[in-house]
Amino acid sequence: xxxxxxxxxxxxxxxxxxxxxxxxxxxxxxxxxxxxxxxxxxxxxxxxxxxxxxxxxxxxxxxxxxxxxxxxxxxxxxxxxxxxxxxxxxxxxxxxxxxxxxxxxxxxxxxxxxxxxxxxxxxxxxxxxxxxxxxxxxxxxxxxxxxxxxxxxxxxxxxxxxxxxxxxxxxxxxxxxxxxxxxxxxxxxxxxxxxxxxxxxxxxxxxxxxxxxxxxxxxxxxxxxxxxxxxxxxxxxxx
Amino acid sequence: xxxxxxxxxxxxxxxxxxxxxxxxxxxxxxxxxxxxxxxxxxxxxxxxxxxxxxxxxxxxxxxxxxxxxxxxxxxxxxxxxxxxxxxxxxxxxxxxxxxxxxxxxxxxxxxxxxxxxxxxxxxxxxxxxxxxxxxxxxxxxxxxxxxxxxxxxxxxxxxxxxxxxxxxxxxxxxxxxxxxxxxxxxxxxxxxxxxxxxxxxxxxxxxxxxxxxxxxxxxxxxxxxxxxxxxxxxxxxxx
DNA sequence: ATTCGTGAGCTTGCATGGAAGACGGCATGC
DNA sequence: GCATGCCGTCTTCCATGCAAGCTCACGAAT
Numbered sequence: 450x451x452x453x454x455x456x457x458x459x460x461x462x463x464x465x466x467x468x469x470x471x472x473x474x475x476x477x478x479x480x481x482x483x484x485x486x487x488x489x490x491x492x493x494x495x496x497x498x499x500x501x502x503x504x505x506x507x508x509x510x511x512x513x514x515x516x517x518x519x520x521x522x523x524x525x526x527x528x529x530x531x532x533x534x535x536x537x538x539x540x541x542x543x544x545x546x547x548x549x550x551x552x553x554x555x556x557x558x559x560x561x562x563x564x565x566x567x568x569x570x571x572x573x574x575x576x577x578x579x580x581x582x583x584x585x586x587x588x589x590x591x592x593x594x595x596x597x598x599x600x601x602x603x604x605x606x607x608x609x610x611x612x613x614x615x616x617x618x619x620x621x622x623x624x625x626x627x628x629x630x631x632x633x634x635x636x637x638x639x640x641x642x643x644x645x646x647x648x649x650x651x652x653x654x655x656x657x658x659x660x661x662x663x664x665x666x667x668x669x670x671x672x673x674x675x676x677x678x679x680x681x682x683x684x685x686x687x688x
Numbered sequence: 689x690x691x692x693x694x695x696x697x698x699x700x701x702x703x704x705x706x707x708x709x710x711x712x713x714x715x716x717x718x719x720x721x722x723x724x725x726x727x728x729x730x731x732x733x734x735x736x737x738x739x740x741x742x743x744x745x746x747x748x749x750x751x752x753x754x755x756x757x758x759x760x761x762x763x764x765x766x767x768x769x770x771x772x773x774x775x776x777x778x779x780x781x782x783x784x785x786x787x788x789x790x791x792x793x794x795x796x797x798x799x800x801x802x803x804x805x806x807x808x809x810x811x812x813x814x815x816x817x818x819x820x821x822x823x824x825x826x827x828x829x830x831x832x833x834x835x836x837x838x839x840x841x842x843x844x845x846x847x848x849x850x851x852x853x854x855x856x857x858x859x860x861x862x863x864x865x866x867x868x869x870x871x872x873x874x875x876x877x878x879x880x881x882x883x884x885x886x887x888x889x890x891x892x893x894x895x896x897x898x899x900x901x902x903x904x905x906x907x908x909x910x911x912x913x914x915x916x917x918x919x920x921x922x923x924x925x926x927x
Numbered sequence: 928a929t930t931c932g933t934g935a936g937c938t939t940g941c942a943t944g945g946a947a948g949a950c951g952g953c954a955t956g957c
Numbered sequence: 958g959c960a961t962g963c964c965g966t967c968t969t970c971c972a973t974g975c976a977a978g979c980t981c982a983c984g985a986a987t
Contacts, residue, residue, distance in 0.1 A: 513753075514752075514753065514756055517753055517756050521756075521760040521761070522760070529709055529711075545853070548799070548850055548853070552791055552792065552794070553792075555791070560787070611787060611788065613762075613785065613788055614784070614788055617788070
């Protein structure tokens with residue numbers, strides 16, 4: 450219990466834009482997260498730490514530690530003595546996620562609109578992204594659209610000044626990434642998205658926090674209301 | 689890559705009310721979390737895994753793994769090759785946390801008010817807690833008041849039906865618990881809290897989702913606006 | 928035919944040791 | 958006096974080994 454030295458009292462990881470030191474744990478973490486996101490490990494997939502360790506060319510230890518982090522983020526479960534399991538999402542889970550994101554992005558937009566210093570650089574980015582999305586739509590390039598959409602929402606939460614909010618949103622978006630990609634091509638041409646993005650951007654520019662928040666939240670709720678019936682219809686129990 | 693068997697596709701930890709199996713990692717996790725919450729490990733405290741392992745009577749491994757989880761939750765930082773550090777919170781961090789909680793509890797109240805099946809059992813609890821809080825106030829029992837306050841907010845998010853929301857709120861509330869306890873006795877008698885809790889409860893009972901959400905959010909914002917100047921005044925750089 | 932017990936082969940939990948990095952004090956050079 | 962480079966010590970990182978628990982197939986008993 451010897452608190453050594455009166456070292457600098459460093460804050461939580463919030464602020465620090467620490468470029469994680471390279472380590473096997475970090476490698477394993479990234480590799481497995483990517484594998485889950487890209488459906489290399491499909492939901493319901495069961496594997497063992499040993500198997501993954503061999504594939505990544507390391508021992509079980511770093512894999513095990515990376516799995517703890519992934520479990521904490523809700524992407525996998527480690528079943529004691531039984532192996533690891535990639536989590537599947539039910540429609541109810543998707544609803545939870547959308548409700549959460551809608552509200553949090555609403556707050557993000559609100560914070561952004563209410564802070565002059567914050568919104569100036571953010572708007573620059575958002576405007577550029579909106580242009581890209583318009584281009585993608587004109588060219589019927591769904592992948593480019595999805596990428597622009599992703600970037601828009603990412604910038605929104607990353608630049609709102611609340612790092613914990615950003616982290617929370619990222620966590621649940623990681624969980625739902627797979628499902629999102631899966632349903633991307635099942636929906637009608639997403640023309641409304643651009644309109645709504647522009648409206649949110651505009652409200653932020655005007656500094657109308659309440660309106661920006663309301664619009665951003667409604668935007669996600671629309672997406673939710675479009676997605677949920679689709680999932681139910683397809684009888685998707687899990688994905 | 690042999691996905692073994694067509695085993696049951698289990699969902700994310702969301703639903704499962706799994707009573708964590710007893711394990712050294714779990715013990716270490718709880719012990720250290722409690723130690724941080726109760727200021728046994730004050731912010732800025734530096735220690736080593738070895739030291740903690742000895743104190744807990746186990747090897748370094750479970751301590752290390754528990755630390756990974758605590759780091760993921762933002763309570764500590766593991767500095768590579770240097771030791772562990774208990775995170776301190778700045779006023780800016782407290783603001784982040786309150787903004788986040790305000791919004792999330794707003795959503796929780798909204799969800800609760802909008803769902804008949806959910807709100808019935810919840811209201812039973814909330815009513816009881818409100819009675820306890822009234823008693824505590826009448827007796828000037830600050831500790832009892834704090835406990836009732838905590839329970840109220842806990843029930844709110846745990847019974848709203850969105851497990852991810854609950855988890856997110858718990859995570860940031862754990863982070864801010866220390867600061868909250870510290871400032872508990874610096875504030876005026878919290879008579880407004882009860883009134884606001886009653887108002888939120890009433891709105892939920894009426895099924896007025898919008899009002900419930902607005903009130904719950906405003907309640908936390910009031911607390912924030914009361915707390916922030918206090919922190920600044922005391923010149924608290926970190927806590 | 929069906930049930931139940933048993934054991935082999937998985938799995939992770941945890942302990943431990945060696946390796947490499949980070950820090951701080953001390954000697955050295957100016 | 959002051960800066961600088963070196964080295965001992967402390968720390969985590971990672972590999973590995975053993976132990977214990979879980980699953981499932983197989984065989985015996987009913």
